[in-house]
Amino acid sequence: MIARPRLIESVRQALARSRVVALLGPRQCGKTTLAGQLLAPDSPNYFDLEDPISLARLDEPMTALGGLKDLVVIDEIQHRPDLFPVLRVLADRVPLPARFLTLGSASPGLLRQSSESLAGRIAYVEMGGFSLEEVGLDAQASHWLRGGLPLSFLAEGDVRSALWRGDFIRTFLERDVGQAGLSAPSTTLFRFWTMVAHYHGQTWNNAQIAGSMGVDGKAVRRYLDTLTDLYMIRQVQPWHANIKKRQVKSPKVYFRDTGLLHYLLGIRTEKDLLTHPKCGASWEGYVIDETLKAVEPEAAFFWATHQGAEIDLILLKAGQMLGVECKRIDAPSLTPSIRIALEDLQLERIAVVYPGVKRYPLAERVEAVPLKALVQGMQGLFPG
Numbered sequence: 001m002i003a004r005p006r007l008i009e010s011v012r013q014a015l016a017r018s019r020v021v022a023l024l025g026p027r028q029c030g031k032t033t034l035a036g037q038l039l040a041p042d043s044p045n046y047f048d049l050e051d052p053i054s055l056a057r058l059d060e061p062m063t064a065l066g067g068l069k070d071l072v073v074i075d076e077i078q079h080r081p082d083l084f085p086v087l088r089v090l091a092d093r094v095p096l097p098a099r100f101l102t103l104g105s106a107s108p109g110l111l112r113q114s115s116e117s118l119a120g121r122i123a124y125v126e127m128g129g130f131s132l133e134e135v136g137l138d139a140q141a142s143h144w145l146r147g148g149l150p151l152s153f154l155a156e157g158d159v160r161s162a163l164w165r166g167d168f169i170r171t172f173l174e175r176d177v178g179q180a181g182l183s184a185p186s187t188t189l190f191r192f193w194t195m196v197a198h199y200h201g202q203t204w205n206n207a208q209i210a211g212s213m214g215v216d217g218k219a220v221r222r223y224l225d226t227l228t229d230l231y232m233i234r235q236v237q238p239w240h241a242n243i244k245k246r247q248v249k250s251p252k253v254y255f256r257d258t259g260l261l262h263y264l265l266g267i268r269t270e271k272d273l274l275t276h277p278k279c280g281a282s283w284e285g286y287v288i289d290e291t292l293k294a295v296e297p298e299a300a301f302f303w304a305t306h307q308g309a310e311i312d313l314i315l316l317k318a319g320q321m322l323g324v325e326c327k328r329i330d331a332p333s334l335t336p337s338i339r340i341a342l343e344d345l346q347l348e349r350i351a352v353v354y355p356g357v358k359r360y361p362l363a364e365r366v367e368a369v370p371l372k373a374l375v376q377g378m379q380g381l382f383p384g
Contacts, residue, residue, distance in 0.1 A: 147259020
């Protein structure tokens with residue numbers, strides 16, 4: 001088992017300050033395994049809502065949950081949104097005999113229902129697949145190729161990993177998307193998701209995708225937003241600076257898991273990846289995801305102008321405005337884009353993350369930073 005101490009500590013801290021905690025993330029990212037380290041799955045306080053026995057126990061939820069003490073875990077809670085009003089009543093008891101950890105594959109209905117019923121009583125902890133910090137630097141190449149979903153990353157060989165990801169995608173499109181309220185044929189959604197894979201790392205063009213698919217633009221936007229709500233896609237919104245240059249206003253799209261991206265692009269081996277036209281875009285998305293896990297910013301954006309200046313990430317963290325550029329080259333240098341972004345946006349510092357091993361300055365407040373620095377968190381990327 002790969003240890004995930006930072007996530008476990010985040011959940012424990014959330015439980016210490018909140019009466020109800022929602023641990024949210026994509027299916028098969030390890031939520032149940034992590035919860036099992038806080039409470040044994042065979043405990044009477046553990047409810048799995050895909051288990052008929054647990055469902056039967058919750059026929060009368062107030063009776064079933066009201067007498068429990070300490071930690072109570074409810075897994076796959078999206079199957080029973082009617083439990084949220086019950087949890088609100090139970091969370092308001094004084095003294096408080098129990099705290100509740102709910103697990104769910106995020107959906108718009110889940111988030112809306114929980115926020116309405118449990119406003120001021122619930123804390124959210126988001127998780128994804130394994131991070132580079134968790135798997136270790138020696139496994140970086142495999143982690144980039146296979147992604148971080150545990151059963152993909154830990155599979156015996158690249159062939160089995162790819163087969164698992166193919167099964168995951170089919171199940172996800174046939175089941176999870178429908179449960180999120182999106183009614184569309186799985187073949188249509190597979191085609192759409194494959195098209196998004198080719199847009200990975202690019203500014204989203206809704207009209208172009210709609211025209212290619214022969215569907216309404218609103219339908220395409222709904223597809224994209226649903227995949228975003230289910231933690232499959234990340235939409236990085238543009239930062240709008242108060243400058244005279246014309247700035248890009250559409251979001252950039254990235255797969256959160258590079259393993260799923262590579263499957264849809266037909267990439268099966270490391271050689272396939274390194275020779276594929278989307279290799280650079282895949283690397284950019286990989287670095288962005290690992291950066292967000294390492295830094296945990298309050299907000300993240302990208303910035304681009306129609307004149308060609310851009311920066312991959314703008315991070316807002318502890319009152320600072322920081323920049324990140326992702327470069328898959330041997331020796332990054334100071335580019336006009338970096339210089340313009342530094343001046344126009346008044347960034348505190350910019351880190352240019354690359355796959356090398358040496359850290360060195362490119363200019364005042366600009367530094368080339370090896371990918372390995374990300375395993376050290378915020379201090380590794382922006383020391384001091």
